[in-house]
Structures are given as structure tokens and as C-alpha cells.
Amino acid sequence: MTSDRFPKRTREITVRVNDKELAQLKERQQGTTMARWLRDLGLGVSPIKQADPELVRALGRIGSNLNQTAKHANINKELDQNVLKEIEVIRGLIGQLLDDNLRGTP
Template identity: 90%
Template sequence: MSIDKIEKRSREISVRVNDQELAQLKKRQQGTTMARWLRDLGLGVLPIKQADPELVRALGRIGSNLNQTAKHANINKELDQNVLKEIEVIRGLIGKLLDDNLRGTP
């Protein structure tokens, strides 16, 4: 259907929820009205979660550390205990960021 011929929405659907369900819906709602969000979900439009700016900065710092570690390994042509320890720290940071921001999010 072209943009010129968008049919006016004249049908209404009513859904009853309790207080807890409403709170959960509001918590999950992303960037638009409740009606539009629910309609998009029902019609199969997948919402795009906006990245948390602090998460992006943290990942940037981790990436910088990883680049420094890779540079060290390439220059020395070996991975010493310090490099391995740094890689473990980086893996831990990434895991924590994923746990705090992405995993378990429906």
C-alpha cells in the first residue's frame, strides 16, 4: 500500500490488564505511544532498542584496550601472562555489560 493511500484506522481493540501488567508493558514500551508499540508488535514489526550512550562509551573503552592488547601481541609475536590476564579482564567486562544491558531483556 502506498503512502498516498493509507487507510484511516477506524477499528478499535480493547485490552484489559492489571496494574502489574500495565507497569511491565510501560517498562518494555519503546519510543512511541503504547497503541503504536502494541500495534507494531502485533503486526510483526520488530522494535529497535536504542543503545545506551554509556554502554557505547564503555564498549569503546573496551575496544581500545583490546586493540592495545592485540598490538602488543603482534609486536612481540607471543602472548605473555600479562596479555592473557588483560584478555580475561576484557572478557569479564564485556560479559558484565551484556548481563547489565542486554541479556534477559525480552
């Protein structure tokens, strides 16, 4: 049973490539079948590349430590405003780093 939201694909497109082109396509293919990857590219779906798991773990630890520091500062009022501003800057940089490493290249 198919729905209007996900109609069955009944049309086929054939694309011929040479050995070098096929190798290049396989090199660039990201985390799915070749058909789905090509269809997504053709339909404008931005691919998401996989982040290095160690990078994600390290960023998670840093983020956790920053959150603990910020909580302590907010409860105990022991850190000055400059430190809190730096924490916010670091959070922003971590967010940008994650975005840069998780977003696929167009």
C-alpha cells in the same frame, strides 16, 4: 503516494483498558508511540531496549584498549598465546554483555 512496500494503514483497532492496565502498558512501552509499540509486539517485532550510555562508553574504552593490546602483541610478538586467548575471551564477554543489555525482553 504509498508504495507496495509501505502501504497506508487504513484499518483501526480499538482496545479498551482500565487505568491500571494503561499504566502498566505505559511503563513497558519502549521508545515509540503506543500504537507502534503495540503493533510491533503483535506482529512479532522484538523491541530493543536502550542501553545505559555510561555502560556503552565504558565498554567502548575497554574494547579500544583490548584492540590496541592485540595490535601491539601481533606486531611485536611480545605477548604469549595465553594472553591472546584471554583477550579473545574478554571480547566475547563484552559482546555478550552488550547483547544482553541491548536486546529487549520477549
